[in-house]
Amino acid sequence: MRILVAGGTGKVGAAVVEALRGKHEVLVASRTSEYRVDVGDGASIDRLFGQVGTVDAVVSVLGSTPFPQFTDLTTDHFRAGIANKLLGQIDLVLRGRPFVADGGSFTLVSGILAREPIRSGAVASTVNGGLESFVRAAATELPRGIRINAVSPTVVTEALDVYGDFFPGFAPVPAADVARAFVKSVEGVHTGRIYELD
Template sequence: MRILLVGATGTLGRSVRDVLGERGHEIVTASRGGSDVSVDITDTESIRAMYGKVGEVDAVASAAGGVPWLPFGELSHQDVLDGVVGKVISQVELVRRGTAHVTGSFTLITGVLARDPVRTGTVASLANGAVEAFVRAAAIELPQRVNAVSPTVFTESVGAYGDLFAGFEPVPVRRAANAYVRSIEGHQTGQVYEIG
């Protein structure tokens, strides 16, 4: 399959690229820099241009989306907007603008905070929950399949985020990458694959 991988340069994106490449797929990478195609997923025009350059693909795998990590009392209106745009609207637009270019499936990224929140993660919980609700709803209407991968903290990221996830069992990033294989090569739609 020809797969567009968005967010290809991060910890998860690199692992997804490795796993899909090992399975013989042709991977077209996209990110802000260092990829086959440059894209800013918070900019709908950039998403449109990316699809114009890439053309038709069998699947889109999204491993991108940022949110602010701040105590609730310190969150500004702009912080909330940035998180919703950075992780929710950006991925909704990947699907919305991609329907004319994608023949098979979309796989989006959420996370454990949709179901198990932590301090300073309010916007992450909001965004993850919204993406998961979107996946379930969009699956009813889209001709393409759409799923989400929802991992806990990665073993490889414990040094950066471990204190926020006290008591959570970390998982190797490759476990999450394998869920992308399940989503892309499988037949289910409207699923949220919880990892860890």
């Protein structure tokens, strides 16, 4: 398959690229990689798909949200998280639809905070919940047999240095395990699924 991995240079994304690369043609996109895209800018997404053309799968492993304490939380924090991780990935789907082959797929990334809150996690919980609801809804209406799923991991071992303090008592999962869920989504038959890795 010809697979576009947006965010393929990140901690989780690199493991996803590694898992797919042996068997598939993988095109890595991000703000700094060979295929340039800023998902906060719709014209940039259009340019990316114009450059890569038709693909069998679009995989998104990008997105960030702020983690302010609840007492400091403002609507600007929500605007930032929604614009980046939620609308950035939704826009990849909406603008990418015509470029995905019949029977192809989208796989997005959400996260455990959709189902299990932590302190300072209100924006991430909202965004991840929104993404998972979008995936379930889009799966019912995508045309031409195109599938869509989301991978929803707990904190990954490789990111404990950054996020470990936010997840006290949570068992981390290796990025390689998360990557297997992306492979299942891309190569499998499911649609509208949320692959939870706790």
